[in-house]
Amino acid sequence: MNVPLKPVRAPNRPSRERPRATRLVIGAAVAWALLVALGQLLSGRWWLWLLPDLMPPPAFVAVPLVLSALACAVTRGRTRRWLLPALSVLLVAGAGRAGLHWGALLPGGGPGPAPAHALKVFSWNTLYWDTTDDPDAFHRHLRSKDADVYLLQEHLAWEDGKHKEIDRLARLRAEFPGYHLVARGELVTLSRHPVVAAPPVGPGRAPEGSASWRERFEWNKVLRTDVDVAGTVVSFYNVHVPVQLDIERSWFSPAFYGVVRDTDPVRKEHFAALLSDARANPHPLLISGDFNTTPAMGDLKGLREAFRDTLPASSSFLPGTWGVGGLPLWRLDWTFTDEDLRVHRYALASAAGLSDHKGQELVVSPAD
Structure with a gap:
């Protein structure tokens, strides 16, 4: 078988x-x-x-x-x-x-309604002003914000691999009649309310009488403007901390790392000067601009500990202000206030193709 x-x-x-x-x-x-x-x-x-x-x-x-x-x-x-x-x-x-806003996932808990006397603030890195855009579209974009205070960075041009001086202030005054204008280096601040002082901050304290534009550009990365708002002086700090690298250089060249090494102490100097001046300032204050610093970097530690990030007044879970390929994964632009200034709204605004940075829109008011 x-x-x-x-x-x-x-x-x-x-x-x-x-x-x-x-x-x-x-x-x-x-x-x-x-x-x-x-x-x-x-x-x-x-x-x-x-x-x-x-x-x-x-x-x-x-x-x-x-x-x-x-x-x-x-x-x-x-x-x-x-x-x-x-x-x-x-x-x-x-x-x-x-850099994620976890509070945006929770219902309620937003800021209270803004009073009638609240201020609208618009802070924006313009990406070389209007030199790479249609100037009419650029100014229409600014006017559309209808802000009481504008904190604008990069009033300059980029030519032949270098920053170049420009002067567009006459056009700006014509576009914003009645506004008070303060400009220093690449920084421009516009205010509907009277400007009572604009003390220099940090390296900008160097005498400017005989300084070249290049020196003023490098010294002035913080523009403080004290504004009289119905009898209350509010200080606005317009900030643009130097970027830490030169993207025009190869990562394989010693010069690339030399720029990073040499820029680091300059960045620290501007951060320290800003923090020192803001801590000693008796007025309600707002600090805003392009810090070229992400939430992961320790450079912002002093400011984040001493002042309040305005992000809790936002509804955005991913508050990126700059990105590559249209994806804003980096938050480089920040706004801080002290306890004497209430924040009723904080939003990131599209640059309408005029810049690689989003704008920061705020509604604030002095605390009672």
């Missing part, structure tokens, strides 16, 4: 793919943990860390979430039990550096 033979089963062999994938996820988690830890230690302290700090801040949330999903897919047993909690710690550690 023929007895059918049972098929011989191949011995079970452990999958090689899963251990390899597990090692990759663990390696990526360790590398990310090291990056986060070094950022906490070195950001704002070592000039070279300005470069890792350029990554999109939402990555501090996105990377742990992606690694957690991969860990669920490829890990098992003991490995998963310790890896997922570790990634959760990294997620919590990075949430504050991601």
